[in-house]
Amino acid sequence: MHRFANPARFLRIAKPLTPWLLWMGIALTLGACLWGAFFTPTERLMGDTVKIIFVHVPAAWLGMGGWTGIAIASIIQLVWRHPLAGVSARAIAVPGATFAAICLITGSIWGRPTWGTWWVWDGRLTSMLVLFFLYLGYIALSNASSEKGDTSRVADVFGIIGAVNIPIINRSVIWWESQHQKASITLGGSSIDQAYLVPLFVSVAGFSLLFGALVLMRMRTALAEMRIEARMRRMADY
């Protein structure tokens, strides 16, 4: 693991990887959204409203996946003091919060015509809203530490504790009766028709690549800022 501990080595890999992830991500996302919007059939009960899943599902997946990443990075930061762990956790936070917000907004837009309401306080919606607030808390906490690269220990602990919410979001529709429907895609299979499932997977892949590109860009920016800071400090010493 410490093979990549050296930021210089990380940058050598991250720099050529970023444009690949970015352009592949843009191409797949655009393709999947156009496919989903114009070349999928209307749904039996929902009509065209079904097409919002091509944004909603990837956003939910990345919102939850982002926090899982923050939790793992926080553990690595706490235990191994890995120099890149704090940088990556901070880089994930803002895109993660953005996707959690996109998930909530698109879900709300879908809920109005489908359920007849913008919002209800059931287990799934509430726990997802809590995730969004956790992100805001994490961003504030990690920005409160003065060091650019390091997260404070409080932020690391917060990142790990907040991960409790992830299985709760996932299980909320099984543990509790809820307004939100149960999972359509499980390990056992899918109850989504192929006509929607294939573009949905393309969309999830596309958004995920975009997410990766964003995180790498933010990490490189943070590392560059750290170098500037270090150089300024050296110059100030003369």
Added chain:
Amino acid sequence: MKPKHQRLLLAVVAVFALIGAGLIAAAALREEASYFYTPTTLASANVAPGKAIRLGGMVQKGSIVRAPDGVSITFTVQDKDKTQKVAYRGITPDLFVEGSGVVADGRLGPDGIFIADSLLAKHDENYVPKELADIDMTSAEHTKDTLSK
């Protein structure tokens, strides 16, 4: 023990304690965090008439009766084992069809009929194109067991 191993041990213990605490809390919330009663849980819950509650389930096939005034309806909500009669006055959501899911806000009347103030449709986890000819478009009956787990 090296400090690194100490921290690792601490982190592992903390993570397990957290997961345990989360599971215990979730199990304790099992009843309270449910968004609605199903006919079965309602029957065993002893809810006083007039208390504001939510009822959810599937609209029983053939149970929707529209009154001549055009806005009053009665129907039956069912889960796997039990049924509950519901009366409602107002506009029903577009997805409110027989055999599909519904969540109703309201209270039990003295006669045991659930008086709904508002109705929300509940979509199930199935996504099926309109064109699939073998499916009755006005019903979601083939998914009956998805809601009443």
